[in-house]
Amino acid sequence: MPTPTTDTTPAPDLRHHGDAEVRGSGAALTDLAVNVRAGTPPPWLKSRIAASLDDLAAYPDGRRARAAVAARHGVPADHVLLTAGAAEAFVLIARALRPRKPVVVHPQFTEPEAALRDAGHEVGRVLLRPEDGFRLDPAAVAEDADLVVIGNPTNPTSVLHPAAALRELARPGRTLIVDEAFMDAVPGEPEALRPAPGIVILRSLTKTWGLAGLRIxxxxxxxxxxxxxxxxxxxxxxxxxxxxAAEACSSPPVLAEAEAAAHAIAADRAHLLARLAEFEDLTPVTPAAAPFVLLHTPAATTLRSRLRDLGFALRRGDTFPGLGPDWLRLAVRDARTTDDLVLALRKALG
Incomplete structure (x- = not known):
């Protein structure tokens, strides 16, 4: 495998996220830009959250939620820190761990690099290549990197890296940060890591349970x-x-519900990829493992604009280091939404 290139040039806009594609549109758009699962949060979770409002006069007590998350992962409670979303965790890492030579493996979620830069760190990049299917080569990361950040499965590429390859990145004197925000959307979570000395794992309840506005x-x-x-x-x-929400979403029955949702997402993603294969000028990155697909097309900028006029919002790819204006990310939705998208694609592509 060719060695991915290393880059230290700042990205054009590390703070651009999918919600910007649908905010203030003034029109009803089918949201394929944001990776939150459609139809969430479910009614039972809304009820649990609503019932908690009776306790707002008291200061928050995270002990029960922390114990529930610890039990869910089979670790002691002192191995868990609850945060206001994964984004807060990236800020804490940048401020508290004080790395000398942090490296972010791209393309991936840009917030960890933005947080590191905001904390005054000079950040190196390892750019995985489309020619290699955006697969990780552990040897591409410099030996002297003392903090390495990578997503698994990775946003926006939808690549699921083998746990064994990730463990190759861990070594004495280095902290490996693995962003597993979308791991619960992978049936069985086969490549999930466990916390260990030098390995830090980040999780989010935002995506599967529709809690972006709650921050957990x-x-x-x-x-x-x-x-x-x-x-x-x-x-x-x-x-x-x-x-x-953290306590509720860590219980065995709810984990079973998440697993069923992961299988449904896999089926919907297979349908999406099959329909995209009908277009010669659209090339998705495969195999895909997350609730979104990365798509290459020379006409990406024009296509995104035309689809917006037809009622569909897609995520531009050029704000991810290692990608460019020829890339789009689209969320996996149900088969009917995909079929409607295909009709719009035919119109947009002429």
């Missing part, structure tokens, strides 16, 4: 790292409703 995620790591991150947090960083 967590970190799994050894107690020393958890303690360092916790000291960088403000008091009561996670609200009572968010703690309620």
């Amino acid at each position: 995620g967590y970190v799994l790591a050894d107690p020393q790292v958890i303690s360092a991150l916790e000291q960088a947090q403000p008091l009561w960083p996670v609200s009572t409703p968010a703690l309620t």
Whole structure:
């Protein structure tokens, strides 16, 4: 496999996210730009969160939620830190761990690099190549990198890296940060890692359960790292409703519901890829493992604009380091939505 290139040039807009594609549109758009599962949060979760509002007069107490998350992952409670979404975790890592030579493996979610840069760090990049299917070559990461960030499955490429390849990145003197925000959308979570010395795992409840507006995620790591991150947090960083959601979404019945949703997403993604194969000028990255697909087409900019006029919002790819204006990301939706998208694609492509 050719060695991916290393780059330190800042991205055009690391703060651009999918919600910008649908905000202020003034028209009803089918949202394929944001990766939150459609039809969420479910009614039972809304009810649990609503019931927690009776406790808003008291300061948040995260002990039960922390214990529930720990039990869900089979680790002691001191290996868990609850955060206001994964985005807060990236800020805490940038501020508390103080790496000398951090490296971010791209293309991936841009917030970790933005947080590191905001904290004053010079950030190196390893750019995975489309010619290699955006697959990780652990040897591409410099030996002296003391903090490495990678997503699994990766946003926006939808690539699921083997756990064994990720573990090759771990070594003494280095902290490996694995963003598993979409891992619960992979049936069985076969490549999920466990926290260990030097390995830090980030999870989010935003995507599967539709809680982007509530802000809830967590970190799994050894107690020393958890303690360092916790000291960088403000008091009561996670609200009572968010703690309620974390506890509820960690129970065995709800995990079974998430697993069923992951299988449904896999079926819907297969349908999406089959329909995209009908177009010669559209090339998706495969195999895809996440609830979204990365798509290459020379006409991406024009296509995105025309689809917007036809009622569909897609995520532009040029704000991800390692991609460019020829890339689009689209969320996996149900088969009927995909079929409607295909009709719009035929019109947009003439």
